[in-house]
Amino acid sequence: MVADYWTDGNWSLPENLMLARPNILSILSNFAISNMDKEDLLAWKSVENGMLSIKHAYKLLMNNKTDKIFSWPWDTDVAPAHSMVCWRLLHNKLPTDDNLKIRGFSFPFVCSLCCGHMESSTHLFFECQFAKSIWNWLSSQFSCPMPIVYLQDCFLVLDKPWSSQARAVAKACIMHTLYLIWQARNQLRFDNKHTHWKSCVSKIMANAKMVGNLTKKKANDYMLSFTFLKSFDVKLNPRDTIAMIDVIWSPPLQGWIKCNIDGKVDGSLAAGGGIFRDWQASHILSFSAFFGEGSRVVEEFMATIMAIEKAMMMKWKKLWIETDCKLVVLAISNSNLVPWSLKSRWLTCWEYTLSIDFRISHIYREANFCADFLENIGFRSKSISWFSYVHKEITKDYLLDKIGTPRLRLIC
Numbered sequence: 001m002v003a004d005y006w007t008d009g010n011w012s013l014p015e016n017l018m019l020a021r022p023n024i025l026s027i028l029s030n031f032a033i034s035n036m037d038k039e040d041l042l043a044w045k046s047v048e049n050g051m052l053s054i055k056h057a058y059k060l061l062m063n064n065k066t067d068k069i070f071s072w073p074w075d076t077d078v079a080p081a082h083s084m085v086c087w088r089l090l091h092n093k094l095p096t097d098d099n100l101k102i103r104g105f106s107f108p109f110v111c112s113l114c115c116g117h118m119e120s121s122t123h124l125f126f127e128c129q130f131a132k133s134i135w136n137w138l139s140s141q142f143s144c145p146m147p148i149v150y151l152q153d154c155f156l157v158l159d160k161p162w163s164s165q166a167r168a169v170a171k172a173c174i175m176h177t178l179y180l181i182w183q184a185r186n187q188l189r190f191d192n193k194h195t196h197w198k199s200c201v202s203k204i205m206a207n208a209k210m211v212g213n214l215t216k217k218k219a220n221d222y223m224l225s226f227t228f229l230k231s232f233d234v235k236l237n238p239r240d241t242i243a244m245i246d247v248i249w250s251p252p253l254q255g256w257i258k259c260n261i262d263g264k265v266d267g268s269l270a271a272g273g274g275i276f277r278d279w280q281a282s283h284i285l286s287f288s289a290f291f292g293e294g295s296r297v298v299e300e301f302m303a304t305i306m307a308i309e310k311a312m313m314m315k316w317k318k319l320w321i322e323t324d325c326k327l328v329v330l331a332i333s334n335s336n337l338v339p340w341s342l343k344s345r346w347l348t349c350w351e352y353t354l355s356i357d358f359r360i361s362h363i364y365r366e367a368n369f370c371a372d373f374l375e376n377i378g379f380r381s382k383s384i385s386w387f388s389y390v391h392k393e394i395t396k397d398y399l400l401d402k403i404g405t406p407r408l409r410l411i412c
């Protein structure tokens, strides 16, 4: 454990280890160790916050190859029984005759619905005349130029530019169709009860109307979605109204220093930026930094840590950090949100914030443009730079902030 080799802020390693690994101290110097009296923690490297959960362990074992298509059937707008048939079909787990044959069953393999073909998943759900009649009707409802003849066609249908409300109804129709075909097959085979395809259509229409009217998903202005929803007598859910609000950068109180920070990740590379200003909105210091390999969350924390560490160095006692990342704001009261690789540095910063007048707040990016531009500079320069002057690329926004210019933000 780290605690065994860390005494009074220094590494005390066994001699034989130093002899075996002469460069070990220089490697360890790259890691910041908090002097806080906290127990060592084991961190799960492949998870951002270092905490292992069953979900992450499963993803790791699956090599992060969980195919989206297999989670596709599960949807809050779809009845679980309908989703289950679809899920079993996707996994080829329905006990159709072809699957039973593979498992050693031996009896006449004939489609119960048409008695003219051997039963397989493909035949039963898409090639049998019973299924074809329903799919042809549904294809016309979807305004499809070609009828649905494969399961893949269903996915293509949902890729059309539907409103989210219309897509929910279309998906419910597809899953309900699969469910009703399977139900009709079972009723005929085991109860000798015949189902007409038109009665399935009636059920699909009734279910579509119910799903469309119960879903909270929204409609849009496109005619395709409008006519589709109206064909099932669905009441359109109006979109949320869009409002505009003013976002204004405000200076700190007298004696305080405010630092706006921002981070950015592009691919696997990360950068950050920050600007310190006083109560008169005058520039004190700013920085742009390139962090190299990083994730979407790490760069926001890195920029915050850089700002607080600078405040520690300058011995500033009244510090206000402002960021457009809500996670960083929450992390001040919950260190479990901090990426494990930065936790030690973060705890040192957090300890410092307890000893001074400190606040952290969230701001929309429209009033955080100076930090936004600085982070872009860091990305381009691929280095860490500190500026004692207002960088020419942020001059315009710096002046707009200084005179309290409001920026517009659209909100739903």
Ligand SMILES: [Zn+2]
Residues within 6 Å of the ligand: 111, 112, 113, 114, 115, 116, 117, 123, 124, 127, 128, 129
């Ligand atoms: Zn058939």
